[in-house]
Amino acid sequence: MEFRENEAIYMQIAGYVTENIMLEKWLPEEKLPSVRELASDLQVNPLTVVRAYEFLQGKEVIANKRGIGFFIAADAVQKVKNYSKERFLGQELPELFKSMYLLGISVEDIAERFEIFKAQNYQTK
Amino acid sequence: MIELTNLSFGYRKKELLFWNLNLNLETGHIYGLLGKNGAGKSTLLKNIAGLVFPTEGTCKVNGLSAAKRLPSFLQELFFIPEEMELPSLSGNEYVRRTAHFYPKFDHAQFYKVLAEFNVNPDDNLKQLSFGQQKKVMITFGLATNTSLLIMDEPTNGLDIPSKVQFRRIMASSITEDRCMIISTHQVRDLDSLIDTLLVLHKKEIVLNKSLDDIGDRLLFTTSGNANKEGVLYTASNAIGNNTISINNQQHNNKVDMELLFNAIIDDHTAVIESLK
Numbered sequence: 416m417e418f419r420e421n422e423a424i425y426m427q428i429a430g431y432v433t434e435n436i437m438l439e440k441w442l443p444e445e446k447l448p449s450v451r452e453l454a455s456d457l458q459v460n461p462l463t464v465v466r467a468y469e470f471l472q473g474k475e476v477i478a479n480k481r482g483i484g485f486f487i488a489a490d491a492v493q494k495v496k497n498y499s500k501e502r503f504l505g506q507e508l509p510e511l512f513k514s515m516y517l518l519g520i521s522v523e524d525i526a527e528r529f530e531i532f533k534a535q536n537y538q539t540k
Numbered sequence: 541m542i543e544l545t546n547l548s549f550g551y552r553k554k555e556l557l558f559w560n561l562n563l564n565l566e567t568g569h570i571y572g573l574l575g576k577n578g579a580g581k582s583t584l585l586k587n588i589a590g591l592v593f594p595t596e597g598t599c600k601v602n603g604l605s606a607a608k609r610l611p612s613f614l615q616e617l618f619f620i621p622e623e624m625e626l627p628s629l630s631g632n633e634y635v636r637r638t639a640h641f642y643p644k645f646d647h648a649q650f651y652k653v654l655a656e657f658n659v660n661p662d663d664n665l666k667q668l669s670f671g672q673q674k675k676v677m678i679t680f681g682l683a684t685n686t687s688l689l690i691m692d693e694p695t696n697g698l699d700i701p702s703k704v705q706f707r708r709i710m711a712s713s714i715t716e717d718r719c720m721i722i723s724t725h726q727v728r729d730l731d732s733l734i735d736t737l738l739v740l741h742k743k744e745i746v747l748n749k750s751l752d753d754i755g756d757r758l759l760f761t762t763s764g765n766a767n768k769e770g771v772l773y774t775a776s777n778a779i780g781n782n783t784i785s786i787n788n789q790q791h792n793n794k795v796d797m798e799l800l801f802n803a804i805i806d807d808h809t810a811v812i813e814s815l816k
Contacts, residue, residue, distance in 0.1 A: 423755050423792040424732055451712050458707035459732040460570055461714060466752065506791075 424459060428467035431457075433476060433495045436487060443492070447477060447485040474498045541567050541687065541719050542588060547597035549580075549587055556595065557583050559743040567687060568716040572734030573723040574801050579740045581723040582622065585690050588721070589619040601688060615642055618681040622692040626673050631661035635680070642684040650683035653709055657702065671697040678706065682713045691722045695729040707733050727797040737797065739804050746804060749815055751795050757815060759787040760796040772810045773803040784811055 418424050435441040447453075450468065454461040468485050471477045476494045477485045488494060515525070542565040550556035557580040565571060575581045586592045587599050590606035590613065599606045604613040627634070631654065639645040654661055657675040659668070665676060674697050681689050695703050710733055714720060721738075724730055737754065739747040759767055763774065763781035770786030782799055803811045 418732060418794070420794060420796070421761070423794050425752075426792070455708050455712035457732075458704065458711055460735045461711060462569075462735045462752075463732070 425463050425466040425470065428453070428457065428459070428464060429470050432467065432471060433499070436476070436491050436495055441487055443487050443489050445487050446483070447487060449484055541565060541602055543598075543600045544587070545598050545600075547587065547599055548595045549583065549592065550595055551583075553595070556743060558587075560597070561744055563738070563745050563748060565719055565721070567719045568714070569736050570710065570714055570720045570722065570734050571736050571738050572727070572730060572797075573721055573738045573740065574725075574727065574797070575723075575740035576805055580743075581740055582692055584740060585619070585692055585721065585723060588688075589617060589690055590614070591619070616687045617690070618642070618684045618686045618688070619690045620674075620677050620681050620692065620694060622696060624673065624677060626665040626668075626676070628664055628666040630664055631659065631676055634665060634676075635661075638680075639684075642686060644685035646683050646685055649685075650679055653679040653682055656709060657705055669697075671699060671702065674698060675702065678709075682709065685718070687718055689718060689720045691720070693724055693726075694722060695724065695726050703729050727801070731795075731797050737795075737800075739801065741805055746812055747815065752792065754795045754800070754815060755787070755792040757787050758795070758800075758811070759783075759785045759789065759793055760799060761785070761793070772814060773799070773806075773808045775799060775802060786814060 418427055432441075432447070436443075441447070447468070448456070450461050450464045454464045457464070468477060468479075472479055472485070474494060474497075476488055476491050476498065478488055479485050514520075515522075542563070544561055544563040547558055547561045547563075548556055549558045561584075573581050573584070583592065587594060588601065588606060590599075590609045593607040601613060602616060604610055606613065629637070635645075635647065635650060639647070639650075651661065654676065657679060659672055659675050659679070663672075665673060668676065674694065678691070678694055681691070695706060698706060707730070710720070722730060722734065734751065736750045737747060738745055758772070759765075759770075761783060763771075763783050766783040767785040767788055770788065771783050772786065773784040775782045782796070784796075784799060784803055787793065800811070
């Protein structure tokens with residue numbers, strides 16, 4: 416895995432885990448790779464994986480079963496959505512706002528494009 | 541597990557490399573030791589390994605004075621120097637003659653890791669290339685399962701695929717009972733592996749901090765994204781400025797070890813102060 420420069424590695428690992436959950440590569444109630452396995456796969460210090468798992472545990476995406484390991488929560492997908500929303504609103508949106516402000520783009524411009532985008536990509540609604 | 545107390549050392553009495561140096565290291569961590577050329581990284585490692593003796597102060601490993609070089613100390617230590625002279629023996633024969641000095645030596649692990657590195661245990665060590673020799677010694681060191689493993693520039697001489705192997709193997713070899721110290725100039729080879737950074741500068745350890753802590757306190761960004769009121773260090777390049785600033789945000793960011801190291805050796809004490 417190539418790590419980006421602008422984000423803590425443990426957050427990137429948490430992102431990798433949630434991505435696998437959202438893509439249904441890893442399913443609810445399945446066991447996650449052990450800390451050691453994932454550390455070895457990603458070539459990172461095991462403590463970094465522990466921190467990523469603890470972070471996801473805090474968000475209730477995964478749960479620790481004592482002595483067995485970490486498991487994906489039954490409602491992990493919903494939890495990931497909640498957390499991703501939080502993250503989008505907290506981090507990505509301010510970045511977008513900053514660009515909008517600098518470039519003089521109004522909310523109305525964006526709203527119009529958003530409607531077109533939805534119509535083009537998601538036709539059901 | 542390692543305790544250096546008021547350690548001073550110099551190869552000559554009038555030229556001390558370390559002065560009143562204090563350092564405590566624990567098991568369960570991979571420490572990255574950084575310092576400029578000639579700062580004394582290798583010499584510090586040699587003090588810990590009992591290969592040279594402190595001029596003043598003490599160095600204890602597991603409560604035992606390193607300088608006494610007791611068997612109970614030596615069997616819990618493996619030191620992989622930057623350059624080495626290996627005997628004219630096969631890997632197999634080397635293990636047969638040397639492994640019994642290390643009570644926790646794991647033969648299965650030795651052969652497994654050596655296979656991962658694609659080195660044949662039947663080959664004569666003396667005839668192997670520098671990189672291959674290094675892989676044998678890294679493998680041997682890991683298989684000793686000593687509580688202290690010291691590596692001086694382990695990735696020097698390793699080709700690109702071997703560096704990936706090295707990181708993979710290291711990540712799966714660290715346990716709560718082992719302490720690993722890696723000295724390096726190749727920070728990019730190891731930045732995802734090291735959890736705690738040690739910086740040796742001007743005869744002292746000026747930094748001993750986990751990367752997590754550093755990432756919580758300092759922000760490593762281009763100047764546009766920096767915390768403008770709290771910029772501690774700026775380095776210019778062709779495209780713009782890289783900065784270190786006080787991290788007021790709630791989230792941790794990736795530590796740019798090169799930038800941090802440059803700030804420290806340029807004597808930007810504000811950076812070090814902010815980490816205290």
